[in-house]
Amino acid sequence: MTELLIKNGFVFDPINGINGEKMDIAIKNGKIVEKINVRKAKIIDASGLTVMPGGVDIHTHIAGGEVNTGRMVRPEDHVKDVVRKTALTRGGTGYSIPSTFVTGYRYSKMGYTTVMNPSMAPLEAKHTHEELNDIPMLDKATYPLMGDWWFVLEYLRKGDLEECARHVAWMLDITKGYAIKIVNPGGLESWGFGRNVHSIDDQVPNFCITPREIMCGLARVNSMLNLPHSIHLHTNNLGLPGNYQTTLETMKALESVPYKGRPVAHITHLQFSSFGGDGWGNFKSAAEEIASYINAHSHMTFDMGQVIFTDTTTMTADGPFEYTLYQLSGHKWVNSDVETETSGGIIPFHYKKNNAVNAIQWSLGLELALLIKDPWKMFMTTDHPNGGPFFAYPKILAWLSSKKARTATLEKCHKKAQRKSLLPSIDRELSLYELAVVTRAGQAKALGLENKGHLGVGADADVAIFNINPEKLDIAQKYKTARKAFGNAAYTIKDGQIVVKDGEVVEQVSGRTMWLDVKTAEPCRIDEEMKSKFRQYWTIDYENYPVSDHYVKVKDPITVKASV
Amino acid sequence: MITLTPIKKFTYPVNAECINPDVFQGKTKTDIANLTLFEGNQQKKLSDLFKIEQDKTESPSITINGDVSEVRKIGMGMKNGEIVINGNVGMHLGEKMAGGKITVNGNTAQWTGGGMKKGLIEIHGDAGDYLASPYRGSTEGMKGGKIIVDGNVGSDSGCYLRGGFIKIKGSNTGQFLGFHMSEGTIHVEKNAGTRLGANMIGGKIVVSGVIEEMMPSFSIDGVKPKVKIDDTETAAGPFYVFLGDLAEKGKGKIFVSKANNPNLRAYEKYL
Numbered sequence: 001m002t003e004l005l006i007k008n009g010f011v012f013d014p015i016n017g018i019n020g021e022k023m024d025i026a027i028k029n030g031k032i033v034e035k036i037n038v039r040k041a042k043i044i045d046a047s048g049l050t051v052m053p054g055g056v057d058i059h060t061h062i063a064g065g066e067v068n069t070g071r072m073v074r075p076e077d078h079v080k081d082v083v084r085k086t087a088l089t090r091g092g093t094g095y096s097i098p099s100t101f102v103t104g105y106r107y108s109k110m111g112y113t114t115v116m117n118p119s120m121a122p123l124e125a126k127h128t129h130e131e132l133n134d135i136p137m138l139d140k141a142t143y144p145l146m147g148d149w150w151f152v153l154e155y156l157r158k159g160d161l162e163e164c165a166r167h168v169a170w171m172l173d174i175t176k177g178y179a180i181k182i183v184n185p186g187g188l189e190s191w192g193f194g195r196n197v198h199s200i201d202d203q204v205p206n207f208c209i210t211p212r213e214i215m216c217g218l219a220r221v222n223s224m225l226n227l228p229h230s231i232h233l234h235t236n237n238l239g240l241p242g243n244y245q246t247t248l249e250t251m252k253a254l255e256s257v258p259y260k261g262r263p264v265a266h267i268t269h270l271q272f273s274s275f276g277g278d279g280w281g282n283f284k285s286a287a288e289e290i291a292s293y294i295n296a297h298s299h300m301t302f303d304m305g306q307v308i309f310t311d312t313t314t315m316t317a318d319g320p321f322e323y324t325l326y327q328l329s330g331h332k333w334v335n336s337d338v339e340t341e342t343s344g345g346i347i348p349f350h351y352k353k354n355n356a357v358n359a360i361q362w363s364l365g366l367e368l369a370l371l372i373k374d375p376w377k378m379f380m381t382t383d384h385p386n387g388g389p390f391f392a393y394p395k396i397l398a399w400l401s402s403k404k405a406r407t408a409t410l411e412k413c414h415k416k417a418q419r420k421s422l423l424p425s426i427d428r429e430l431s432l433y434e435l436a437v438v439t440r441a442g443q444a445k446a447l448g449l450e451n452k453g454h455l456g457v458g459a460d461a462d463v464a465i466f467n468i469n470p471e472k473l474d475i476a477q478k479y480k481t482a483r484k485a486f487g488n489a490a491y492t493i494k495d496g497q498i499v500v501k502d503g504e505v506v507e508q509v510s511g512r513t514m515w516l517d518v519k520t521a522e523p524c525r526i527d528e529e530m531k532s533k534f535r536q537y538w539t540i541d542y543e544n545y546p547v548s549d550h551y552v553k554v555k556d557p558i559t560v561k562a563s564v
Numbered sequence: 565m566i567t568l569t570p571i572k573k574f575t576y577p578v579n580a581e582c583i584n585p586d587v588f589q590g591k592t593k594t595d596i597a598n599l600t601l602f603e604g605n606q607q608k609k610l611s612d613l614f615k616i617e618q619d620k621t622e623s624p625s626i627t628i629n630g631d632v633s634e635v636r637k638i639g640m641g642m643k644n645g646e647i648v649i650n651g652n653v654g655m656h657l658g659e660k661m662a663g664g665k666i667t668v669n670g671n672t673a674q675w676t677g678g679g680m681k682k683g684l685i686e687i688h689g690d691a692g693d694y695l696a697s698p699y700r701g702s703t704e705g706m707k708g709g710k711i712i713v714d715g716n717v718g719s720d721s722g723c724y725l726r727g728g729f730i731k732i733k734g735s736n737t738g739q740f741l742g743f744h745m746s747e748g749t750i751h752v753e754k755n756a757g758t759r760l761g762a763n764m765i766g767g768k769i770v771v772s773g774v775i776e777e778m779m780p781s782f783s784i785d786g787v788k789p790k791v792k793i794d795d796t797e798t799a800a801g802p803f804y805v806f807l808g809d810l811a812e813k814g815k816g817k818i819f820v821s822k823a824n825n826p827n828l829r830a831y832e833k834y835l
Contacts, residue, residue, distance in 0.1 A: 075701025330813060 228448025269305025308388025585645025
């Protein structure tokens with residue numbers, strides 16, 4: 001493999017504490033190394049450019065059953081965004097739900113190299129991995145849904161955490177998953193009966209368990225298994241006015257889980273969980289309440305779930321929420337229930353500036369990101385495609401780093417949103433260093449990815465170089481220039497290969513799929529009772545359930561030693 | 565003025581986005597002859613397929629004499645000028661057009677005037693399916709302009725209509741006329757087919773003749789002596805006024821001639 005030297009760039013590598021220093025980065029055999037033979041190496045002159053680790057996205061729906069159903073239900077989304085093939089790249093379609101290849105190319109053009117697909121129904125695992133195999137340019141992983149998984153609920157009800165842990169380890173292995181995903185705990189099981197849970201202490205039908213017990217139980221299991229990422233949580237009552245109370249209760253409940261220096265939970269798309277008011281009429285932002293709690297505690301991490309003003313598609317395993325959204329919008333709705341495992345829904349949604357609620361949501365996401373002081377806690381996402389398509393990330397970076405950009409957008413928003421917004425009172429503008437935290441370093445750290453999100457020796461040679469000269473360009477003033485630069489990376493380097501140059505794909509590579517191979521002291525108990533449950537309630541027998549290794553094209557299992 | 569005459573009878577579809585007054589504007593006869601287009605999967609020059617004659621008058625208009633029913637996308641996106649076609653014409657005529665005028669002395673195929681924004685299309689013959697409708701999957705229907713059809717129209721015409729005016733003078737229309745329309749006006753001077761106005765959420769459809777059936781998801785609202793079609797025209801009634809499509813919580817209106825539809829008299833008891 002070729003050796004590569006990135007010379008004289010302004011390096012932003014927050015994990016190693018490097019803030020805009022002029023340095024050289026040496027790459028050999030797909031890894032960052034101390035030094036290389038300069039005469040043999042290919043040299044990239046990065047003087048006047050910003051060098052960052054490759055981007056990491058902690059939460060983006062890019063593959064799986066819901067995404068594909070979303071593609072089917074939205075032909076109008078494809079017809080307006082058709083990408084032609086080139087000699088090098090494949091064609092594709094889709095604005096808010098791009099096809100697999102276009103997803104890979106567009107992420108890569110923004111300097112991203114690692115993405116995480118949340119919310120995979122275990123039954124859809126094979127399909128999800130087939131789709132992930134087809135997404136080029138990126139390293140990927142996916143989180144199986146386990147918050148409403150029957151066996152987990154039963155073990156938790158019995159209080160048998162050790163057996164539960166072994167079962168979760170087995171599930172991660174057979175679905176080739178990376179983390180425990182919990183969506184509206186208890187709510188999905190209730191949705192099977194047309195109901196929902198409305199607080200974290202509601203009973204889940206047939207299981208005599210509460211969302212509180214599910215979340216805290218799985219958070220303990222997570223720590224017993226020493227998983228790299230914490231539990232990945234989509235809160236109860238998501239998307240309903242006044243739900244910030246539930247979110248606060250959830251965060252307080254998780255304080256009971258022993259904190260061993262690593263976050264115990266990651267609450268995803270926090271914007272959708274921070275609604276104030278008690279109806280859509282007096283809907284308001286509860287960013288202050290949520291942010292003041294988060295600033296005082298450090299047992300959790302979060303991501304934004306920022307709203308972009310555009311026509312997008314919402315999709316989540318939270319079936320009851322999608323039904324609420326359907327009643328509000330009247331748009332076409334798909335309820336995609338996956339047998340006993342999870343619910344799900346898809347609805348097209350157009351976020352508009354002149355809609356008070358949408359505009360307040362937009363403001364709310366930014367308020368949260370700016371009011372939470374520590375960038376290592378709050379990461380940048382849109383919950384693609386729920387808040388907006390991922391290729392709008394440069395816009396969010398501009399809003400975060402420039403008050404001028406925020407004001408320009410806020411001025412065009414609904415008057416009510418302008419009155420209620422806290423944004424005019426917030427002067428904070430994120431620096432390039434902080435942007436590197438919220439887009440790569442922080443996310444990699446929260447995910448426990450040791451070789452990602454930094455440029456230290458031994459890290460994967462995933463590098464993004466942007467056409468921004470921190471000495472000359474004030475990104476707070478010239479936010480449009482910065483936005484353009486973030487959308488079209490000068491170079492994206494994946495595993496030591498230049499894959500994007502000046503915003504164009506120059507080399508197509510297939511990324512790896514990561515999953516956890518958790519080594520428990522004893523194996524998971526698989527008895528006749530469990531097998532008979534599969535036979536009775538699932539369409540697939542136990543024997544055919546696991547995703548075998550050959551399903552994954554480029555394998556990258558990560559071995560974890562559990563303490564059970 | 566340019567006159568085009570097809571040299572042969574086309575066996576393969578021809579995609580001729582270049583036959584557009586905006587493209588021809590300011591070009592010499594040689595330039596025009598060298599414009600490229602696809603016949604099947606073969607790239608050809610315009611002069612390979614058409615005899616090109618240039619008239620001395622400096623007007624941005626194109627006349628096509630002969631059968632061009634295999635030629636697609638004529639006048640696509642045109643903004644100015646005029647196209648006159650003396651013969652039948654192929655799909656996507658005047659699609660997304662934003663101005664100017666197209667006259668067809670013959671029949672048209674599918675998607676004529678699909679998603680058009682401005683301008684006028686006159687068809688002195690029959691129109692095919694999907695008149696003024698967006699391509700499959702898209703919801704970007706006709707937004708403005710005017711289409712006048714002397715003959716019949718096919719099915720799924722005026723789908724996702726968002727504005728503009730369609731007048732149909734022929735003796736019948738296909739099914740699903742005005743499907744999911746939200747604004748604009750459709751005037752059917754004679755008879756209309758089934759599933760009229762299905763899923764409509766706004767706009768109005770006026771039928772002066774007989775309708776084959778009234779969708780059950782429409783409710784009667786009243787009887788009106790006359791209906792305003794546009795600024796200059798009024799249709800004489802009396803008309804039954806139907807509201808719907810209630811399945812979509814729609815506020816569209818269908819006006820149906822009372823005299824020609826005695827079978828709708830049963831609705832009167834709900835007034």
